[in-house]
Each structure stands twice: as structure tokens, then as C-alpha cells.
Amino acid sequence: MNSQLMPAPPAHSRSGGPEVRTYPAIPAGPHNFASQHRRRRLRSDALTVTAWSSVAASLALWLADGGARGIDSAASAFTAMGIVAGLAGMDLVLLMLLLAARIPLIDRTIGHDRALEFHGKLGKPSLYLLLAHGLLIAVGYGMAEGLDPVSESVALWVQVPDMWLAFISMALFLAVVITSLVAVRRRFPYEFWYGVHLLTYAAVATSIPHQFSVGAVFAEGTWQRWYWMAICVATGTALLFFRVLQPVLATYRHRLTVSRIQTVAPGVVNIEMSGRQLDRLTGTGGRFFVWRFLAPGLWWHPHPFSLSAEPLAHGLQGEGGLRITVRNLGRGSAQLARLRPGTKVAVEGPYGLFGTAARTRDKVVMIGAGIGITPLRALLESTPFSPGNATVLLRGHSEQELYLSVEILEICRNRGARLFHLTGPRVDGDPHTWLPEEAVRRGHTLAAYAPDISESDVYVCGPAGWARNVVADARTAGVRAEQIHHERFDW
Amino acid sequence: MTVRGAVSAALASAGILLAGWQAGAQVAEVQAPVAAMSVGATGGAAAGDGTSGTGSTDSGSSESSTAAGGTYTGASVQTRFGSVQVQITVKAGAITDVKALHLTDDDRKSVQISNRAAPLLRSEALAAQSANVQTISGATVTSDAYLTSLQAAIDAAHL
Numbered sequence: 001m002n003s004q005l006m007p008a009p010p011a012h013s014r015s016g017g018p019e020v021r022t023y024p025a026i027p028a029g030p031h032n033f034a035s036q037h038r039r040r041r042l043r044s045d046a047l048t049v050t051a052w053s054s055v056a057a058s059l060a061l062w063l064a065d066g067g068a069r070g071i072d073s074a075a076s077a078f079t080a081m082g083i084v085a086g087l088a089g090m091d092l093v094l095l096m097l098l099l100a101a102r103i104p105l106i107d108r109t110i111g112h113d114r115a116l117e118f119h120g121k122l123g124k125p126s127l128y129l130l131l132a133h134g135l136l137i138a139v140g141y142g143m144a145e146g147l148d149p150v151s152e153s154v155a156l157w158v159q160v161p162d163m164w165l166a167f168i169s170m171a172l173f174l175a176v177v178i179t180s181l182v183a184v185r186r187r188f189p190y191e192f193w194y195g196v197h198l199l200t201y202a203a204v205a206t207s208i209p210h211q212f213s214v215g216a217v218f219a220e221g222t223w224q225r226w227y228w229m230a231i232c233v234a235t236g237t238a239l240l241f242f243r244v245l246q247p248v249l250a251t252y253r254h255r256l257t258v259s260r261i262q263t264v265a266p267g268v269v270n271i272e273m274s275g276r277q278l279d280r281l282t283g284t285g286g287r288f289f290v291w292r293f294l295a296p297g298l299w300w301h302p303h304p305f306s307l308s309a310e311p312l313a314h315g316l317q318g319e320g321g322l323r324i325t326v327r328n329l330g331r332g333s334a335q336l337a338r339l340r341p342g343t344k345v346a347v348e349g350p351y352g353l354f355g356t357a358a359r360t361r362d363k364v365v366m367i368g369a370g371i372g373i374t375p376l377r378a379l380l381e382s383t384p385f386s387p388g389n390a391t392v393l394l395r396g397h398s399e400q401e402l403y404l405s406v407e408i409l410e411i412c413r414n415r416g417a418r419l420f421h422l423t424g425p426r427v428d429g430d431p432h433t434w435l436p437e438e439a440v441r442r443g444h445t446l447a448a449y450a451p452d453i454s455e456s457d458v459y460v461c462g463p464a465g466w467a468r469n470v471v472a473d474a475r476t477a478g479v480r481a482e483q484i485h486h487e488r489f490d491w
Numbered sequence: 492m493t494v495r496g497a498v499s500a501a502l503a504s505a506g507i508l509l510a511g512w513q514a515g516a517q518v519a520e521v522q523a524p525v526a527a528m529s530v531g532a533t534g535g536a537a538a539g540d541g542t543s544g545t546g547s548t549d550s551g552s553s554e555s556s557t558a559a560g561g562t563y564t565g566a567s568v569q570t571r572f573g574s575v576q577v578q579i580t581v582k583a584g585a586i587t588d589v590k591a592l593h594l595t596d597d598d599r600k601s602v603q604i605s606n607r608a609a610p611l612l613r614s615e616a617l618a619a620q621s622a623n624v625q626t627i628s629g630a631t632v633t634s635d636a637y638l639t640s641l642q643a644a645i646d647a648a649h650l
Contacts, residue, residue: 045496049503056504060511068515079571141571159631216601 031384033457037360037482043109051095054231058091059084061224065217079140082133083217089129090211093204094235096122101238102351111353112288113487120180127177134170162209172203191301208232247290247348253277256345258293259321261337265400267328268371269337270308273345277318278311285355285382286375286461286487291324292346298335299346306354306375306487308404310382325403327371354459354487356383361457361483365450367470369395369434369462370403375487376461377404380411387416391450395422395434395462420449434469446473454478460486564592565644568636572601575636579644586620586650589613589641595633604630612637621645 062068062083071077099106099119106115135149142152156163179188179196211228212218218225256275263269281289288306292299308325326336354375364385368376373394380392392412396402402421412419424436433440447453458479460470471484560582567576572595580588591613594605608630615624622642626634 041493045493045499048496049500052500053503053507056507057511060507060514063508063511064514066515068512075571144569144571146569 031359031362033359033361036357040109040357041482043105047106047109054095055088055091057227058087061227062087062217065222065224067217073144075140075143077140078136078143082136082138082140083215085129085136086133086211086215087217089126089133090207091231092122092126092129094231096126097200097204097235097239101235102242102348103238104242107351108353108357111358112351113353123177123180127173130170130173134166160210160214162213165206166210166214169203169205169207172199172206176200176203247346250348251346254281254347256322256347258339258341258343258345260341261339263337264325264403267337268325268403269328270323270325271336271339272321272323274319274321275345278320278322279318281307281311281322281350282382286379286459287350287352287355288375288487289324289347289349290351293336293339294344294346295339298339302348303336304351307378308374309407310378325371325374327403352487354461354485355379358485359383359457361455362386363389363452363456364459365391365393365453365456366459367393367395367462368460369466370401372462372467372487373403373405373408376459377408377411379459380408380415380417385415385417388418390415390417391453391456392417392419393422393449394420395436395466397423397425399423418450431465432469432472434466434473445477446470447477456483458484460484561648563644563648565640565642565647567593568639570595570632570636572596572604572632575633575640577637577640577644579641579648581648581650584650586617586645589616591637595636601633605633608633609637612641616641620650 062080067080067083071080096119099115099122102112110118134153138149138153138156141147141156142149145152145155147155153167157167176196176199179193212225218228254275254277256273258271259274260272261269262272286306288304291303291305292301293303303326305324305326307322309323311322312320328337356379362385364383366376366380368374373396376392376394380390390412392408394402394405394408399405399421402423405421409419411417422436422439424438426435427433427437427440430440435444450456453474454477456479458474460467460474462470467486471486474484475481560580562578562580564578565576567574574593575595576592578590578592579586580590589612591605591609594609595601596605608627611627612624612634616622616638618624622638622645624638626638
């Protein structure tokens with residue numbers, strides 16, 4: 001066993017002694033993480049090609065309708081640009097919806113965080129395209145009829161069927177994007193922002209009728225009409241299936257109920273749940289689930305948390321228990337400490353790439369801080385590595401803050417992982433360090449704790465600013481971007 | 492995004508756009524006769540290819556006139572779906588025929604609407620002997636343009 005502990009042995013457990021668990025057997029045999037990574041990269045490229053092709057296809061629809069050849073005046077040029085902007089804008093909106101639909105293929109390829117990052121990046125371009133669509137069409141149509149754009153818009157609203165819905169749709173899109181802008185997001189509570197975001201569905205729904213009834217590209221009997229219908233229906237189906245149907249099915253399948261609430265440290269609780277068919281939730285490592293505790297005043301609040309212990313399934317139906325560890329972060333989390341055993345739990349997931357599916361190398365380094373330690377525990381428990389090939393760094397202000405450290409020590413001993421406790425205050429006035437002051441003074445760097453870090457997968461979980469510093473240090477130590485797996489844990 | 496992904500995406504997009512362009516070229520060739528047909532179908536007996544092709548008249552003008560009869564062409568009215576122009580045949584102070592020289596045909600949807608609206612407008616105008624008839628619902632733009640052009644033709648005929 002290659003288990004060592006620095007600089008001090010762990011503090012005694014606050015929960016009144018560690019629980020002795022049996023660890024699920026790690027599948028034996030060699031794991032070809034290099035080929036897993038190649039496949040994932042191939043999928044990622046395929047997704048890139050699909051996304052770009054869909055934008056190109058939306059323009060090709062118009063070209064194939066003879067669009068470019070119909071331009072013979074300033075008016076028709078404006079109208080044509082308006083049509084193209086509308087087609088591309090709608091295509092981007094559909095891509096945004098697909099990125100937010102939690103489709104397993106996308107999630108396993110680029111991860112939930114990056115999918116939402118791309119989703120956010122498309123927000124403004126798609127709004128600009130849709131605004132340009134409205135303006136250019138009003139100008140183009142207006143010029144053809146000798147009207148100013150405003151009168152033309154009024155005429156469109158009044159005379160052309162389904163156009164009033166399109167105007168409402170535009171207003172809704174504006175509302176959604178403006179409220180999504182970060183500055184505004186900070187001023188309103190999350191629930192308000194979330195509610196406004198749901199308006200997106202209304203915005204998309206009200207925009208669809210005019211596309212088919214007014215849009216000449218999609219006139220009856222054209223193949224373009226079928227293509228556009230197909231991608232709209234496919235997107236809607238994906239949303240319904242993965243965001244509504246699957247969570248409902250999973251909730252029904254697992255029948256999770258809260259079995260025990262246990263205080264781990266001040267403000268930190270273990271929530272243990274029991275349920276059925278838990279074997280289907282195993283092996284997810286640090287991937288997260290979205291939990292809803294079905295109690296009055298709590299049920300509508302989704303909580304994204306990773307498992308802090310792999311499910312222990314026994315019995316014919318896979319009955320067993322699983323556990324999450326929650327710190328009192330906000331109003332919602334505070335209420336969780338007062339959950340009563342027997343509360344039913346709705347579950348979605350697992351989501352994200354903070355698990356074995358992201359591995360690219362045989363060696364692994366896990367770095368966690370504070371409550372970010374808890375997903376590492378589940379990952380450490382389940383991800384394959386040979387003894388000596390894993391290093392775990394836990395960071396906290398005090399030993400007390402190294403949540404679950406007793407359990408992690410136990411797993412490290414059993415599986416042959418190096419473990420370091422990095423406690424103490426950080427360097428005053430240095431925003432770039434993530435190590436304790438003492439370690440910095442002694443000249444310890446990331447590479448000193450994990451000498452083979454440049455050939456390891458590096459899992460980082462902790463507060464955003466801290467994690468940024470860890471990632472920067474890792475990059476300096478020669479770790480490539482593909483080896484860094486970082487989970488946001490502050491939302 | 493990897494280089495391989497970026498290059499493949501660019502190639503795929505370019506290919507799709509090229510295919511769209513090619514398909515569009517064929518549509519443009521096919522569409523011209525379709526538009527002409529729609530005019531011919533609503534135009535009644537004589538399909539005057541030359542007349543609709545010129546489109547020279549912007550204000551009402553008479554092409555041939557006798558004391559109380561002849562054909563009069565209305566103004567060409569521009570709409571967002573294309574131009575509309577009608578020609579009336581007058582005999583003994585009465586409109587005996589309304590022929591659409593050009594109808595809204597910018598796209599297939601407009602052609603379809605025009606083909607539905609034109610015969611209705613023609614029969615209503617013949618019955619009313621004026622441009623003072625109801626617009627066809629679902630073809631408001633075409634109807635307005637049709638009746639405007641018709642009024643211009645009637646004005647030109649001094650009826």
C-alpha cells in the first residue's frame with residue numbers, strides 16, 4: 001500500500017466515528033482511457049460538425065428555394081437578408097434548446113457545464129439575428145410597398161395572420177435575454193430568473209406559426225417545410241423526453257426517501273436516502289444529480305449535488321442507500337438540514353463529466369476544497385486506478401473543514417492512493433495561490449505533491465476562484481486542457 | 492474545438508451551402524414557367540405572353556380603343572409578394588373580361604394564393620362592374636393590389 005498522509009493525521013470525525021462501508025468492486029482488467037478519450041473527442045468533433053451544418057442547412061433551405069436569385073432590388077435585398085437572419089436565428093435557438101435539454105450524448109461528450117456555457121454564448125447572437133430579422137423584413141416589405149418600416153410593421157401585425165404572435169414572440173425573446181444577462185441575474189433571485197427563462201418555451205412556441213404560414217421558404221408541399229418541422233419536433237421531443245419524462249421515470253423507478261439526516265460539521269449535513277434499483281445509479285463517480293425534496297415549500301427547488309458515497313445496493317430489487325453531503329450555502333440548502341426522514345425525493349441524473357467517463361490517462365490526481373471534497377469521495381471510490389496511481393489533495397481552512405476526511409483516508413488506504421491534507425489560512429493579498437500559506441512559504445507547488453501530474457487526469461472541485469488558481473497551476477505544471485476536469489460547485 | 496472539428500465543420504457547411512445553391516439554380520429555372528402559367532390560367536382566353544412581359548405601363552393607359560370598347564391596362568401595383576397588374580376588356584360601356592397580366596408570384600405560397608384569389612376577384616368584379624368589391628380573406632395583399640390596378644384600368648376606360 002502506498003498510502004501516506006501529510007502533514008497531520010485527520011481530525012476525529014464529528015459525526016461520532018467513521019462508518020465502515022464496503023466499497024463496490026472496481027471492474028477488473030485494463031482500462032483503455034486513451035481510446036476512451038479518442039472516442040470522446042471524435043464525438044465532440046461530430047457534435048461541432050452537426051451544429052455548424054445545421055446553421056449552414058438553414059441557409060441552404062433558402063438558397064435551394066431560389067432565394068439568392070430573387071434579389072433584384074434594394075427592397076428584395078433587405079427582405080432576403082431578413083429571411084436569412086430569421087432562419088439562422090431560429091436554428092441557433094433550437095441549438096440552444098438542445099444544449100439545455102440534458103441529452104446524454106451531449107452530456108457525456110462535453111459535459112453539462114460546457115453545454116450550458118455554449119448555450120449562454122449563443123444567447124446574444126440569436127437575439128441579434130432575430131431582431132435583425134424583424135427590422136430587415138419590415139424595411140424590405142415597406143420599401144416594396146412604399147411604406148415606412150413602422151407602418152409596415154403595423155400592417156403586418158393587423159393584416160397578416162399569425163404575425164401578431166411573432167411580435168409577441170420577439171418581445172418574449174427580448175425579456176428572456178435581458179433577464180439572463182449576468183448583471184440583471186445578480187439583482188433578481190434565482191427563482192425569478194428561472195421563471196423568466198421558462199418563457200423561452202412560450203417565445204419559441206409563438207414564433208413557430210408565422211414561420212410556416214408566412215414564411216415562403218416553408219410553403220406547403222416543399223421539402224424545406226418537412227425539414228424544418230422535423231428539427232422543431234425533434235428538439236421539442238428531446239426536451240420533453242430528457243427534461244420531463246426521464247426524471248419522472250427515474251423518480252418512480254428509484255422511489256427514494258430520506259432515511260437519515262446527520263450533521264457532519266457545523267452547517268454541513270449528510271442526507272442519506274434509501275430506494276430501489278440503486279445499482280442503476282452506481283459508478284457515476286462525482287457526476288451530479290438534481291434532487292427535489294418533495295416537502296411543502298421545498299419541492300419546487302432543484303438542488304444539484306453529487307453523491308458523496310456510491311449507492312450500496314443489496315437485495316433483489318436493488319434496495320439500498322445512497323448519500324449526499326450538503327453545506328448550508330443558501331436559503332434552500334439551510335432548509336435541507338431540517339428535512340424529515342420519510343420525505344420523498346425526486347431525482348434526475350446523473351449529469352456532468354466529473355466521473356470516469358472523462359478519464360484520459362491511467363493516473364489520476366484529485367484536488368478538492370471545502371464542500372467540493374464530497375464529489376471527490378464518490379469519484380475516489382469508483383474510478384479505476386492501480387495502487388500508487390492516484391493522489392488526493394484536500395484543502396480547507398482547518399481539519400474540521402476537510403469534510404469526510406476520515407472516510408477518504410479509509411478509501412485511500414484500501415485502494416493505495418496518496419493523500420495530503422492542506423490546511424491553514426491562505427496567503428494574504430495573493431489572489432493567485434490556492435495552497436495554504438505554510439506550504440507556499442516552504443516552496444511547495446502542485447508538482448511537489450503530485451510529481452507525475454503532467455501525465456495524470458486532474459479533477460478539481462471547489463469554489464470558483466480557488467479552482468481557477470488550481471487549474472492555472474496545473475497548466476503551468478504541463479497538464480493539458482483535456483486532462484483537467486473541473487466542476488463548478490457554486491451554483 | 493479541435494482543428495479537426497473546425498475543418499470538418501467548415502467543409503460540411505460549405506458543401507451544404509453549395510448543394511443549396513445548386514438546388515436553387517434549378518428551382519429558378521422551373522419557377523419562371525410556373526409564374527407564367529398562373530397568369531395564363533386566370534387570364535381567360537388569350538394568354539398574352541408579350542403583354543405581361545413588357546410591364547411598361549405604370550399608370551392606366553389604353554392600348555386600343557374604339558368609341559365604347561377595347562382593352563385597358565391598369566397600373567402595375569407593387570406588393571411585398573410581387574407586382575400585380577390587370578387588363579380589362581370593355582364592350583359597349585361594360586366590362587366583359589378581367590385578365591390578370593401579372594399576379595403576386597414571389598414564392599410558391601404567393602402563387603398558390605394568387606391562383607385561388609384571382610378567379611374569385613374576376614367574377615366579383617364582373618358582377619359588380621367596378622373595383623368596389625370585397626377583398627378575399629387570406630389574400631388581402633393580392634386583393635388590394637388587384638383592385639387598385641383594376642380601378643386604374645376602369646379610370647383609363649372612363650367608365
